[in-house]
Amino acid sequence: xxxxxxxxxxxxxxxxxxxxxxxxxxxxxxxxxxxxxxxxxxxxxxxxxxxxxxxxxxxxxxxxxxxxxxxxxxxxxxxxxxxxxxxxxxxxxxxxxxxxxxxxxxxxxxxxxxxxxxxxxxxxxxxxxxxxxxxxxxxxxxxxxxxxxxxxxxxxxxxxxxxxxxxxxxxxxxxxxxxxxxxxxxxxxxxxxxxxxxxxxxxxxxxxxxxxxxx
Amino acid sequence: xxxxxxxxxxxxxxxxxxxxxxxxxxxxxxxxxxxxxxxxxxxxxxxxxxxxxxxxxxxxxxxxxxxxxxxxxxxxxxxxxxxxxxxxxxxxxxxxxxxxxxxxxxxxxxxxxxxxxxxxxxxxxxxxxxxxxxxxxxxxxxxxxxxxxxxxxxxxxxxxxxxxxxxxxxxxxxxxxxxxxxxxxxxxxxxxxxxxxxxxxxxxxxxxxxxxxxx
Numbered sequence: 001x002x003x004x005x006x007x008x009x010x011x012x013x014x015x016x017x018x019x020x021x022x023x024x025x026x027x028x029x030x031x032x033x034x035x036x037x038x039x040x041x042x043x044x045x046x047x048x049x050x051x052x053x054x055x056x057x058x059x060x061x062x063x064x065x066x067x068x069x070x071x072x073x074x075x076x077x078x079x080x081x082x083x084x085x086x087x088x089x090x091x092x093x094x095x096x097x098x099x100x101x102x103x104x105x106x107x108x109x110x111x112x113x114x115x116x117x118x119x120x121x122x123x124x125x126x127x128x129x130x131x132x133x134x135x136x137x138x139x140x141x142x143x144x145x146x147x148x149x150x151x152x153x154x155x156x157x158x159x160x161x162x163x164x165x166x167x168x169x170x171x172x173x174x175x176x177x178x179x180x181x182x183x184x185x186x187x188x189x190x191x192x193x194x195x196x197x198x199x200x201x202x203x204x205x206x207x208x209x210x211x212x213x214x215x
Numbered sequence: 216x217x218x219x220x221x222x223x224x225x226x227x228x229x230x231x232x233x234x235x236x237x238x239x240x241x242x243x244x245x246x247x248x249x250x251x252x253x254x255x256x257x258x259x260x261x262x263x264x265x266x267x268x269x270x271x272x273x274x275x276x277x278x279x280x281x282x283x284x285x286x287x288x289x290x291x292x293x294x295x296x297x298x299x300x301x302x303x304x305x306x307x308x309x310x311x312x313x314x315x316x317x318x319x320x321x322x323x324x325x326x327x328x329x330x331x332x333x334x335x336x337x338x339x340x341x342x343x344x345x346x347x348x349x350x351x352x353x354x355x356x357x358x359x360x361x362x363x364x365x366x367x368x369x370x371x372x373x374x375x376x377x378x379x380x381x382x383x384x385x386x387x388x389x390x391x392x393x394x395x396x397x398x399x400x401x402x403x404x405x406x407x408x409x410x411x412x413x414x415x416x417x418x419x420x421x422x423x424x425x426x427x428x429x430x
Contacts, residue, residue, distance in 0.1 A: 012417060012420055012421070013413075013417055015416070015417070015420060016410070016412065016413035016414075016416035016417055016420075017410075017413060019416065020394065020410075020412075020413065041399070042399070043398065043399055078420070079416050079419055079420045079423070080419055080420065080422075080423030080424070081416070081419065083419070083423050085419055085422055085423070093317075094312065094313040094316045094317050095313045095314075095317045097309065097313065098309040098310045098312065098313030098314075099310075099313075099411065101309045102308075102309050102310045102411070103411060103412060103415065104412075105415075107412070108412045108415040108416050108419065109415065109416055109419030109420075109423075110415065110419060148422055149418065149422060172422075173418060173421070173422045175414070175415060175418050179235065183258065184256070184257070184258055190418065190421045190422055190425075192414055192415070192417055192418035192421070194409070194411065194414055195231070195232075195235075196314065196317070196318060196409065197231065197235075197318060197319075197322070197323045198228075198231035198232060198235065199231075199390070199407055199409055200318065200320075200323040200324065200325065200390060200407070201230070201231035201234065201294050201296070201323050201324055202227060202228055202230070202231055202407055203364065203388060203390050203405065203407035204294055204295055204296065204298070204300055204323065204324030204325060204364075205227055205230060205231075205293070205294045205295065205324075206227070206388070206405045206407070207295075207300055207363055207364060207387075207388045207405055208294070208295030208298050208300070208324075209295070210405075
């Protein structure tokens with residue numbers, strides 16, 4: 001068992017990468033790996049790998065290394081991939097539709113259960129086997145289905161009201177593609193921001209300043 | 216003038232956020248702001264703001280605060296938004312198309328000059344006023360147009376070969392949406408990764424462990 005308290009954000013952010021790497025190793029039929037080897041492949045120091053995994057109880061065996069499948073399963077459990085959190089998408093424009101079609105939600109710990117948009121012209125169109133519902137149906141849907149996560153693919157200007165409504169409806173976590181900074185106005189809400197333009201601007205800075213940086 | 220050496224990655228990552236916030240302030244007709252006020256709005260400590268901006272030479276005036284427009288313009292210059300780096304998109308599937316239509320590249324320091332895909336069925340279709348070219352035309356295009364940045368919206372398995380080709384064609388920067396870890400195999404290449412599934416898994420972890428975290 002591990003304790004989830006006091007684990008730094010940066011360790012948590014590395015977990016999905018470990019999970020992804022271990023999945024790739026499994027595909028290549030690699031069944032065990034030393035922290036040194038894993039460190040070379042991931043370009044992370046071996047001591048960081050050991051430290052990171054120790055936060056969750058440690059999984060290596062001295063002189064043997066890590067069992068790839070067992071470690072991957074353990075990380076899946078830590079992340080809670082099997083919990084299949086209920087997610088809804090708000091905003092079925094280009095970006096919302098692309099994310100819905102591009103991502104395998106179930107492999108990433110979630111199940112997409114509803115899609116909402118305020119555009120009557122696309123009501124009932126299907127994306128990823130779900131019909132687009134009008135945003136007016138959001139309240140009843142949330143009362144009944146109790147989603148865990150809302151994915152926001154809406155413009156900044158409409159985000160504040162929607163976020164307030166969703167929080168009132170007990171949605172406590174947001175995957176936020178909008179430019180609305182949720183945490184500036186609401187506390188105790190879990191937010192994961194994906195600010196595409198911030199990311200592109202960071203790249204532009206690095207290119208313009210010719211700095212070689214890695215993630 | 217500022218020196219771009221020795222500026223930490225985390226400071227650089229905050230620059231686009233300052234830029235975004237200052238733009239919002241301008242829209243609200245705020246012309247000057249103290250570091251304390253800016254810090255309250257952004258939920259960053261005032262001392263961090265001062266430290267961050269000092270990396271680039273410092274812009275505040277004691278007892279006056281910051282001139283919002285001047286500071287925003289200065290940050291735009293530091294990022295190099297006016298440089299309008301030449302970008303090409305590789306992969307015009309759902310995600311590639313959505314990013315093309317969703318983002319205003321020119322506001323983010325870039326100009327999209329070409330779109331490539333290996334699917335003959337979508338050749339010459341227009342996205343954002345650009346025709347989709349077949350990937351076979353990539354080499355000639357790059358030799359002629361010398362793009363600065365390639366945006367990768369392709370599956371992991373095809374990414375390695377494409378990245379190698381692009382590097383051979385002197386493309387030195389990637390905005391990478393694929394799951395291929397470019398920096399593991401190529402040095403001296405500027406990479407900005409957007410790993411959507413890592414982001415969703417991080418959110419799932421935080422929800423499952425009910426930790427309230429901010430960006």
